[in-house]
Amino acid sequence: MPRWRTCTSKHFRWSSPVAQGLLLCVLTFGVILPICCHRLLYSYYFLKTVYLDSLSDAALQESYDRGQEALRFWEAAASTKSLKDPLETIAKKPDLLVTVVTARRAEGRDYHYLLQVAQQLKSLLKACGDKPCAEVMLCDVESGPTLNVDALLLEKQFLVVRRSLDERWQSRDVANIFEKEKRDYVFCLRKGWDLMRPKNVVVLEDDALPLTGFFSSVKNILSRRFALNTLYIKLYHPERLQRYWNPEPYRILEWMGLGLFGAMMLLLLLSHCTPLSFTFSPPHFLFLALYVMAVAELAGRHYLLEIRRLSPQLYAVCPATECCTPAMLYPGNASIRAAEYLDQAVCTQGNAKDMVLYKIARSRPEIRPCHSICVRCPV
Numbered sequence: 001m002p003r004w005r006t007c008t009s010k011h012f013r014w015s016s017p018v019a020q021g022l023l024l025c026v027l028t029f030g031v032i033l034p035i036c037c038h039r040l041l042y043s044y045y046f047l048k049t050v051y052l053d054s055l056s057d058a059a060l061q062e063s064y065d066r067g068q069e070a071l072r073f074w075e076a077a078a079s080t081k082s083l084k085d086p087l088e089t090i091a092k093k094p095d096l097l098v099t100v101v102t103a104r105r106a107e108g109r110d111y112h113y114l115l116q117v118a119q120q121l122k123s124l125l126k127a128c129g130d131k132p133c134a135e136v137m138l139c140d141v142e143s144g145p146t147l148n149v150d151a152l153l154l155e156k157q158f159l160v161v162r163r164s165l166d167e168r169w170q171s172r173d174v175a176n177i178f179e180k181e182k183r184d185y186v187f188c189l190r191k192g193w194d195l196m197r198p199k200n201v202v203v204l205e206d207d208a209l210p211l212t213g214f215f216s217s218v219k220n221i222l223s224r225r226f227a228l229n230t231l232y233i234k235l236y237h238p239e240r241l242q243r244y245w246n247p248e249p250y251r252i253l254e255w256m257g258l259g260l261f262g263a264m265m266l267l268l269l270l271s272h273c274t275p276l277s278f279t280f281s282p283p284h285f286l287f288l289a290l291y292v293m294a295v296a297e298l299a300g301r302h303y304l305l306e307i308r309r310l311s312p313q314l315y316a317v318c319p320a321t322e323c324c325t326p327a328m329l330y331p332g333n334a335s336i337r338a339a340e341y342l343d344q345a346v347c348t349q350g351n352a353k354d355m356v357l358y359k360i361a362r363s364r365p366e367i368r369p370c371h372s373i374c375v376r377c378p379v
Contacts, residue, residue: 262292
């Protein structure tokens with residue numbers, strides 16, 4: 001019998017680990033994962049041509065419904081007489097100040113993003129009990145002649161700050177949109193610090209919707225030792241950038257660790273609970289580690305991270321990349337330091353405020369940028 005036939009008959013009969021491993025891969029990557037993951041947006045198996053339009057329409061409809069519900073909620077609240085001016089009720093030196101940066105939107109006005117975020121914050125604050133979790137300040141940076149109607153609707157409920165008329169005219173002269181966004185951001189950071197001197201600050205853009213465990217997660221993050229030496233902590237990272245196959249080195253270690261742990265569990269399962277002939281040997285262990293790593297990447301790391309929402313203690317805090325700034329936590333007096341750093345830079349395309357902050361943090365070894373995830377964007 002020719003040598004190649006002997007080799008083939010040896011390795012590709014059912015009792016051979018090679019044949020069993022090949023069959024496992026074919027079933028997993030060719031049958032099971034395509035069936036289970038073809039509707040998952042952040043999976044490699046997602047069928048964009050079939051499902052993307054319907055998912056987008058459903059997400060837009062859900063956001064529109066939330067926006068209309070929030071509009072009705074705040075219109076009803078505005079019709080009741082307010083007993084006190086919000087400026088009189090705010091606490092000085094609160095443990096946490098949540099600043100929402102907002103401006104009038106030319107597009108998507110019917111979605112009322114600001115009202116959605118405000119309603120969610122109102123609900124989360126109510127769940128805190130007698131002692132408030134945070135103070136909330138809305139920073140309206142609209143500089144055009146048309147007013148931000150949503151911000152006006154919330155004036156009886158939250159402290160709303162704006163520039164003076166002279167400052168608004170000056171801000172309109174900034175031709176570069178990236179520099180204008182930076183100046184708006186700095187204005188909000190400074191205004192919150194000047195009015196309240198908060199111990200910690202969260203800055204949300206008006207389309208960043210806090211999740212249910214937002215305040216408990218922020219409290220847990222601030223209790224960790226690393227927060228003392230951190231300029232900022234990003235509370236949101238784009239889902240499209242959450243894959244393992246991404247130029248962020250720390251994820252390779254996480255990916256390998258997941259593969260090793262999964263391989264150990266699979267070896268124990270396959271050797272004791274199935275008729276397969278996998279044993280504890282280096283080749284088998286390596287194969288199963290790569291198998292687990294491939295399953296995790298192709299199915300979508302985003303969905304593994306969602307498991308961590310079960311408890312704030314499971315939240316991962318990792319070195320941050322430059323993108324993006326819809327939800328930022330500034331521990332201690334870091335907010336005013338960040339404002340000073342941003343004031344020293346001029347933002348342009350390719351060097352927006354998120355890039356400037358990242359470069360500053362990377363250039364100073366005593367401060368570290370980090371990120372965790374406890375908001376959803378966009379709304």
